Amino acid sequence: xxxxxxxxxxxxxxxxxxxxxxTHGIIHRLVAEVIDELGVRKRTVGIAPVGCAVLAYxxxxxxxxxxxxxxxxxxxxxxxxxxxxxxxFTYQGDGDLASIGMGEIIHAANRGEKFVTxxxxxxxxxxxxxxxAPTTMPGQRTTTSPAGRNVxxxxxxxxxxxxxAALQTPAYITRQSVLKPKHIIQAKKAIKKAFTYQIEKKxxxxxxxxxxxxxxxxxxxxESIKWAEETLLPYYELGELKTPE
Amino acid sequence: MxxxxxxxxxxxxxxxxxxxxxxxFAYPITPQSEVAExxxxxxxxxxxxxxxxxxxxxxxxxxxxxxxxxxxxxxTSSSPGISLMSEAISxxxxxxxxxxxxxxxxxxxxLGGILPSQGDYFQATKGGGHGDYRLLVxxxxxxxxxxxxVMEAFPLAEKYRNPVMILGDGLIGQMMEPVEFPEHLSSKPxxxxxxxxxxxxxxxxxxxxxxxxxxxxxKVLNNLNLTxxxxxxxxxxxxxxxxxxxxxxxxxxxxxxxxxxxxVCKTAVDNLKEEGFEVGMIRPQTLFPFPETAINEAxxxxxxxxxxxxxxSMGQMVEDVERSVLGKRPVEWxxxxxxxxxxxxxxxxxxxxxxx
Ligand SMILES: Cc1ncc(C[n+]2csc(CCOP(=O)(O)OP(=O)(O)O)c2C)c(N)n1
Ligand code: SF4
Numbered sequence: 001x002x003x004x005x006x007x008x009x010x011x012x013x014x015x016x017x018x019x020x021x022x023t024h025g026i027i028h029r030l031v032a033e034v035i036d037e038l039g040v041r042k043r044t045v046g047i048a049p050v051g052c053a054v055l056a057y058x059x060x061x062x063x064x065x066x067x068x069x070x071x072x073x074x075x076x077x078x079x080x081x082x083x084x085x086x087x088x089f090t091y092q093g094d095g096d097l098a099s100i101g102m103g104e105i106i107h108a109a110n111r112g113e114k115f116v117t118x119x120x121x122x123x124x125x126x127x128x129x130x131x132x133a134p135t136t137m138p139g140q141r142t143t144t145s146p147a148g149r150n151v152x153x154x155x156x157x158x159x160x161x162x163x164x165a166a167l168q169t170p171a172y173i174t175r176q177s178v179l180k181p182k183h184i185i186q187a188k189k190a191i192k193k194a195f196t197y198q199i200e201k202k203x204x205x206x207x208x209x210x211x212x213x214x215x216x217x218x219x220x221x222x223e224s225i226k227w228a229e230e231t232l233l234p235y236y237e238l239g240e241l242k243t244p245e
Numbered sequence: 246m247x248x249x250x251x252x253x254x255x256x257x258x259x260x261x262x263x264x265x266x267x268x269x270f271a272y273p274i275t276p277q278s279e280v281a282e283x284x285x286x287x288x289x290x291x292x293x294x295x296x297x298x299x300x301x302x303x304x305x306x307x308x309x310x311x312x313x314x315x316x317x318x319x320x321t322s323s324s325p326g327i328s329l330m331s332e333a334i335s336x337x338x339x340x341x342x343x344x345x346x347x348x349x350x351x352x353x354x355x356l357g358g359i360l361p362s363q364g365d366y367f368q369a370t371k372g373g374g375h376g377d378y379r380l381l382v383x384x385x386x387x388x389x390x391x392x393x394x395v396m397e398a399f400p401l402a403e404k405y406r407n408p409v410m411i412l413g414d415g416l417i418g419q420m421m422e423p424v425e426f427p428e429h430l431s432s433k434p435x436x437x438x439x440x441x442x443x444x445x446x447x448x449x450x451x452x453x454x455x456x457x458x459x460x461x462x463x464k465v466l467n468n469l470n471l472t473x474x475x476x477x478x479x480x481x482x483x484x485x486x487x488x489x490x491x492x493x494x495x496x497x498x499x500x501x502x503x504x505x506x507x508x509v510c511k512t513a514v515d516n517l518k519e520e521g522f523e524v525g526m527i528r529p530q531t532l533f534p535f536p537e538t539a540i541n542e543a544x545x546x547x548x549x550x551x552x553x554x555x556x557x558s559m560g561q562m563v564e565d566v567e568r569s570v571l572g573k574r575p576v577e578w579x580x581x582x583x584x585x586x587x588x589x590x591x592x593x594x595x596x597x598x599x600x601x
Contacts (some may be wrong), residue, residue, distance in 0.1 A: 041445035057455045063442035065313045066457035071306040078310025082268045107299035
């Protein structure tokens with residue numbers, strides 16, 4: 001009998017630094033599987049954000065650049081413009097992309113830069129210890145919103161995928177999650193579609209992935225999945241928001 | 246090649262193309278927007294990349310991304326824009342990528358004004374961004390020299406895998422002067438296989454290249470800083486450039502002046518010579534590395550009583566001049582900023598005063 005399951009070639013053997021139950025690892029694996037299946041590892045350049053995924057280059061076996069906080073879409077633009085033959089993806093958290101880097105992502109999407117953005121939305125700043133993010137839910141307690149996010153003061157959480165889908169430039173914009181196996185299967189399909197659009201030089205793609213941060217949510221991994229399903233999914237609805245066709 | 250009459254900003258754009266740099270990202274700002282305007286049609290003509298970014302912050306990282314791929318890339322901006330790019334410049338220096346930044350300085354601080362100034366001397370030579378890095382800074386005094394320096398900047402950036410800055414002022418950018426373009430540069434960036442994210446299939450080794458600036462281990466980070474320092478020390482040995490002027494005379498006063506300001510000073514030196522008052526001048530062409538030894542030796546000449554730093558800023562370069570003269574002679578400063586370039590008469594007046 002042949003092997004039925006193995007580590008994608010695009011993933012390294014490095015031990016993970018992600019916390020137990022964190023879904024960053026699942027998303028890494030999906031991206032790596034897609035890179036393998038499309039056979040593009042040797043011409044791929046990933047861009048790590050500033051956030052928990054800053055060390056992403058330790059886990060992937062393709063070329064990588066590490067951006068400053070929020071600037072991955074500008075770096076991806078620089079790479080893609082001077083080397084359009086490379087396959088480029090950014091991997092960014094919600095503080096990175098939706099707060100400090102909001103300008104860069106909107107303009108890259110609007111120019112129709114032909115790269116893929118994997119946007120990991122865990123409703124909190126993970127790396128710096130659980131501060132409020134632009135995606136933090138109303139009433140959600142964080143280390144900088146100890147009484148819960150007060151929307152009177154700081155507004156409602158930003159639905160990034162919806163915001164980008166409103167741009168007139170053709171793009172592939174989708175929101176997925178990795179909370180349950182059925183979600184993971186869908187998320188992988190979306191990531192593959194996004195990379196395929198890039199290979200076909202078609203459009204910019206953003207795959208928002210609803211993710212967990214058990215450490216900063218103060219929940220167990222299992223509770224985290226439940227909380228995300230009950231709290232995040234009703235607000236951040238899953239599905240395709242825009243396709244280039 | 247024959248001489249052509251060209252505006253400094255456009256000549257800078259053309260020089261980059263002739264240096265084999267076909268990638269340009271920029272954000273408009275006076276007094277250098279003509280570079281972007283020129284390259285918006287020139288780059289497509291030569292099959293190059295022209296992109297107007299959404300901000301200087303983004304442009305800084307477009308440059309970083311492109312240089313991380315080992316491609317020749319450059320941008321031009323003016324003071325407030327360079328402030329915004331300074332974050333990226335620090336990252337590019339840390340990641341040891343080559344790139345060229347042109348700053349056509351305008352008056353500051355803040356929005357300042359749009360007229361020529363040399364107020365960004367500290368920013369260019371002492372930092373601007375965070376951390377222990379240096380830029381190789383070249384300061385042209387004419388459109389011709391701007392062209393030559395831009396063309397030299399790319400191989401230098403590649404030699405050191407470090408950003409190079411061309412520090413001009415609004416006058417260099419706006420002035421029309423005859424220029425003769427050197428031959429197209431034939432050298433290509435080398436050795437990028439070891440570090441650039443060119444895509445693994447372009448290289449023999451099966452090791453991914455990672456362009457990064459995070460080094461959490463104290464020893465590793467210290468070692469990176471030692472590597473950077475060794476490069477800056479090598480620049481100090483190999484790249485110092487300056488032009489001596491009237492230095493064989495028995496000058497009473499020694500001027501140190503660069504860029505547009507040095508041209509005014511030259512006229513003042515010539516005029517004073519006719520009056521029988523000898524003034525020598527050292528014009529730094531590189532601001533980092535700074536011609537410390539040349540200034541120190543020139544200051545030591547027996548006839549020399551005073552050294553004066555003449556700059557279109559409120560006493561910035563004078564600190565490096567003091568550092569070079571090492572107390573051998575009194576060091577004075579004269580300057581103006583805000584956009585008014587001191588006239589030869591004003592400079593002569595000041596020199597007569599210092600020469601008393
Ligand atoms: C310019 C700058 N400002 C602030 C920081 C500090 N910082 C590091 S990571 C981070 C937040 C990351 O959160 P997110 O993007 O949500 O990613 P996560 O860690 O949750 O995956 C911040 C604020 C920084 N590195 N650089
Ligand atoms: S802090 Fe949160 S996002 Fe970061 S690795 Fe831990 S669980 Fe994951």
